[in-house]
Amino acid sequence: LNAEALLHALRAIAESIHRGELETETIRDQVVSVEEKIKEIIERLTKGGGTTLRTLAETKPRGEVIAIFLALLHLAREQMILLEQTHYFSDIMITSAPK
Secondary structure: OOHHHHHHHHHHHHHHHHOOOOOOOOOOOOOOOHHHHHHHHHHHHHHHOEEEHHHHHOOOOHHHHHHHHHHHHHHHHOOOEEEEOOOOOOOOEEEEOOO
16 A cells, blocks of 8 residues: 555545545544543453453544553553454454553
């Protein structure tokens, strides 16, 4: 994948939107607290033992998915969780780090 391929894909998407082939979505302002997502993830792991990124992000709006991902990065950096992915593009398993 190179810059030329990305530019080609972007142009194709823009043309599809212009022709009305793709739906556009109005994004509403939404404030999502990363700190709150950190608390929710820790609570979920404490109760259930483990989860996946897909389970956490399923049916959530884009802003909330971003906050969840940032929360996971923070928790991993602080060595509070373990993230494991067995194959490229497979789901990411999330567990509490051993104490």
